[in-house]
Amino acid sequence: MIHDIAIVGGGIAGASLAAAIGTRARVLLLEAEEQPGYHATGRSAAFWSETYGGPGIQPLTSASEAALREGGVLAPLGSLHIGRAEDAGRIDAFLAAFAGTAVPLARVDPAEHIPGLRPEWTLGVQEPSCAYIDVAALHASYLATVRRSGGTIATRAGLTAASRSDGVWTIETESGVHHARVLVDAAGAWADMVAVRAGAAPLGIQPYRRTIAQLRTDPPAPAAMPHVADIAGRFYFKPEPGGRLWLSPHDETPVDPYDAAPEEIDVAIAIDRFEGVVDWRVAAVERSWAGLRSFAPDRLPVYGFDRYVPGFFWCAGQGGFGIQTAPAGAAVAASVLLGESLPPGFERIDVERYSPARF
Incomplete structure (x- = not known):
């Protein structure tokens, strides 16, 4: 089977992006561990703050508030x-x-x-406005959305190598080989390592x-x-x-x-x-x-296609802000990935600000 999109990394970045794509593409979510979210996502300090990360992160954080509150994962803190x-x-x-x-x-x-x-x-x-955030509930809701949308979640599937031929990626993992037309690097701390294994130059994550x-x-x-x-x-x-x-x-x-x-x-x-x-x-x-x-070197997240490797997409560099910005980050990444406009509530985000073309 050839998936439309394979996402490497089942933490908050990969899971939220897969959920945002929904039924608009056949998605494969590849997680290296036995359970998605084992690393950064599962060890968060669990708060949402519009000032955390500075002015470059604030538009993503503020735009994420409505979705987080509607999801019932925020509680008053200050x-x-x-x-x-x-x-x-x-x-x-x-x-x-x-x-x-x-x-x-x-x-x-x-x-x-x-x-x-x-x-x-x-x-x-x-x-x-600062709030507690229920990280486990948010992450679980994204994974549930992926499953309801027909997406496939493969665990113990760390990427070992990837190559592209005739518009299709052959993705070798610890649990088998998969194929997809687009490869998304949402591997968090391992983002540069995944890029190198796919033949892309590291960005300095x-x-x-x-x-x-x-x-x-x-x-x-x-x-x-x-x-x-x-x-x-x-x-x-x-x-x-x-x-x-x-x-x-x-x-x-x-x-x-x-x-x-x-x-x-x-x-x-x-x-x-x-x-x-x-x-x-x-x-x-x-x-x-x-x-x-x-x-990333400028401490802003990276959402977009690699400049030199066709079909390779970056969703990385979320720093300590990936959870509090997950709805907006996923909306930006999905819009660029699918070639669509930003959905309602996210229109004011400057997508180009987070493009890998800036490096």
Whole structure:
């Protein structure tokens, strides 16, 4: 059987694109692991923030809100960006960066929102639209849509080689050989590796390790506390059910693609930074994990056909924003892939901004 489109990678990027294509093409979704979403998708910090990733990502995030809310995967959280006196310039630049958007931001006293905040943290910007996101439910809904649309999902099917002849790709995987007219690279941290195996030049998609720890604190994290982020980018934390806290040192350690695991030093750094923000006691580190965030050189995602290899399509470089931008990213990728206009709700997105032709 010759599929119209084979998508390499069953994480949020590949699954959302396959779902967006729906019944308009015969889709094959190839996943290297036993379960789609094992790597970056399954290890997300699980929040949606219109400012996360900066102005280049914000149009995709904002355009995704309606679909995420309709899907029932967002829940109220709010975010608070905090700083010390020496961070005043960063606070001003942050507000200026989003001044021309509809993102609601307001200066506040952070001590009114974070109990036990140490006195040197005097600057705050509130982002009330920030929300929890149910990553597992979102990913599962995309996979269910793919199955309902007649798509095929193959697991344990890591791509080992691919070649194109007479307009058809022969795709060799660990579980067998498949054929498709278009090959989509949605392989996350492995995107450049997949490209090379298909005869395309890598774009410089670099994976970075990000660490998260779940803490039990004294006092417990208040359920009503917002997501808290350092305006200087050294940490973020957010409350979780049962009074737990998810904490990250906001690390970005460049690595080769692998099954990421947390380093003890990164967890220790996160706790040290956290204890410099509030007077709470860290009672226990209940668990910790790490995931890979993969960026193109300009830190914007890449959606579009390769300039030099016919039938090879990029859907990569989503960084840490792939989940919160999934509806818009999938809409952009599907429109370019199928040669269609953007669907309602996404018309204002500048598709060319994310094209691989920019490299």
